[in-house]
Amino acid sequence: MRMVVSGVPGVGKTSVMEGVAKEKGLSIVNYGSVMFEVAKSQGLVENRDQIRKLSVEKQRDIQEAAAQKIYEMGDVIVDTHCTIKTHGGFYPGLPEWVLRKLKPDRIILVEATPDEIAKRRAKDASRIRDEDKEREISEHQMMNRYVAMAYSMLTGASVKIVFNHDDGLEDAIMEVLDVF
Ligand code: AMP
Ligand code: MG
Numbered sequence: 001m002r003m004v005v006s007g008v009p010g011v012g013k014t015s016v017m018e019g020v021a022k023e024k025g026l027s028i029v030n031y032g033s034v035m036f037e038v039a040k041s042q043g044l045v046e047n048r049d050q051i052r053k054l055s056v057e058k059q060r061d062i063q064e065a066a067a068q069k070i071y072e073m074g075d076v077i078v079d080t081h082c083t084i085k086t087h088g089g090f091y092p093g094l095p096e097w098v099l100r101k102l103k104p105d106r107i108i109l110v111e112a113t114p115d116e117i118a119k120r121r122a123k124d125a126s127r128i129r130d131e132d133k134e135r136e137i138s139e140h141q142m143m144n145r146y147v148a149m150a151y152s153m154l155t156g157a158s159v160k161i162v163f164n165h166d167d168g169l170e171d172a173i174m175e176v177l178d179v180f
Contacts, residue, residue: 002076003105004080005079005107006109006110007111008144015169016110016169016176017079019169019176020176029076031093032051035048035059047128059084080093082143104157106160108162110163111163112166115134145161160179
């Protein structure tokens with residue numbers, strides 16, 4: 001089964017995925033890491049948070065190259081974004097040509113309250129997170145829901161929203177495990 005997991009930056013989707021992967025003996029492939037490898041090898045960026053600052057056209061090229069690489073990895077959990085917030089507006093993390101290669105069966109949206117997410121971003125010094133106001137975080141989560149259903153229409157994949165509230169990591173992991 002091919003599972004795609006999405007959530008706005010700072011929601012904790014990587015932690016949720018690690019719990020799921022451990023339980024299921026699956027590997028996680030981070031879409032951003034694969035894109036970073038591609039972009040770095042082309043001399044375009046020095047850190048992963050610079051990817052979303054590139055032109056949308058450039059990001060699309062890198063995104064397509066990453067889809068091919070991930071496809072060749074077989075059955076993995078894909079840690080990615082349904083939408084990426086860029087200067088040009090939201091752009092789709094899984095446009096049609098990416099979906100056609102990845103062929104996901106399940107789409108998981110990890111969510112939390114905008115207030116929880118804003119606090120987590122402020123605490124994470126290892127990343128250069130954009131400082132969105134809570135209203136913008138809420139808008140980003142809404143866009144992810146809309147586009148997730150569009151991805152479902154294109155692939156037949158089911159969509160499940162899983163909440164990763166404060167002190168709720170174990171519950172979130174259990175909810176994703178229910179999907180298998
Ligand atoms: P992450 O560490 O998961 O927040 O991902 C880091 C960066 O990788 C994101 O800010 C995006 O620029 C890029 N990225 C991840 N997944 C995708 C995708 N499916 N399509 C385009 N860009 C992506
Ligand atoms: Mg992550």
